[in-house]
Amino acid sequence: MKYKRILLKLSGESLMGNVSYGIDPERLKQYAEEIKAIKDLGVEVAIVIGGGNIYRGVQAEAAGIERVQGDYMGMLATVINGMALQSALESAGMYTRLMSGIKMEQVCEPFIRRRAIRHLEKGRIVIFGAGIGNPYFTTDSTASLRAIEIQADVVLKGTRVDGVYTADPEKDPTATRYSELSFQEAYEKNLNIMDMTAFTLCQENNLPIIVFDMNKTGNLMEVLKGETAGTLIN
Numbered sequence: 001m002k003y004k005r006i007l008l009k010l011s012g013e014s015l016m017g018n019v020s021y022g023i024d025p026e027r028l029k030q031y032a033e034e035i036k037a038i039k040d041l042g043v044e045v046a047i048v049i050g051g052g053n054i055y056r057g058v059q060a061e062a063a064g065i066e067r068v069q070g071d072y073m074g075m076l077a078t079v080i081n082g083m084a085l086q087s088a089l090e091s092a093g094m095y096t097r098l099m100s101g102i103k104m105e106q107v108c109e110p111f112i113r114r115r116a117i118r119h120l121e122k123g124r125i126v127i128f129g130a131g132i133g134n135p136y137f138t139t140d141s142t143a144s145l146r147a148i149e150i151q152a153d154v155v156l157k158g159t160r161v162d163g164v165y166t167a168d169p170e171k172d173p174t175a176t177r178y179s180e181l182s183f184q185e186a187y188e189k190n191l192n193i194m195d196m197t198a199f200t201l202c203q204e205n206n207l208p209i210i211v212f213d214m215n216k217t218g219n220l221m222e223v224l225k226g227e228t229a230g231t232l233i234n
């Protein structure tokens with residue numbers, strides 16, 4: 001395995017699978033199997049989960065809800081997703097801990113960096129819910145920050161497309177996929193990989209990002225083996 005400790009970022013939307021709102025149980029099951037396959041090979045897995053399938057802070061303003069309030073609502077949405085993912089992983093036979101950026105003692109542990117690392121060393125899958133616990137951030141930024149904190153080898157950003165393209169492949173048929181790219185290049189070409197906060201955190205801390213299609217069976221494993229199933233930014 002090319003990477004020993006990974007931070008996997010899953011968007012909330014990815015959990016929607018074939019349903020129009022909320023969480024698709026089939027998708028959850030599929031993810032649990034993919035994660036189990038790499039776990040069984042000894043990879044330490046931490047996961048940051050988004051909340052976009054349930055709520056986003058930017059949505060709030062349109063609904064007349066103050067931005068900060070909306071952001072907290074979005075963070076709570078990520079905890080719901082985290083709990084669902086935790087159950088799916090446990091059903092598939094893995095040990096897990098859900099750690100939250102907002103204290104919620106009845107349902108999850110608070111995020112404590114040293115404890116998170118200890119869980120990983122013991123072979124537990126750690127899910128980070130509630131983002132970093134602050135408004136005006138995203139779960140992509142959370143992924144970068146937590147990855148640095150737990151000294152992950154790489155951030156794996158699971159998306160619907162299989163990597164970073166020269167242009168939007170859904171609009172431009174001539175677009176081609178990069179297999180590898182430097183941070184500088186990605187920045188200069190204005191390629192939308194993560195929001196700037198998340199991107200900069202990775203760049204400044206020399207933390208590579210791999211963008212890949214999490215929905216294709218076996219892809220997560222390929223990425224971990226160092227095969228070019230996505231785009232590596234380093």
Ligand code: UDP
Nearest residue numbers: 011012050051052057071074075131132139
């Ligand atoms: N959020 C936040 N701070 C964080 C992480 C998330 O305020 O540290 C809020 C923000 O409103 C965001 C929402 O939670 O819109 C859901 O997260 P995100 O949009 O990143 O989820 P994804 O797009 O990955 O599903």
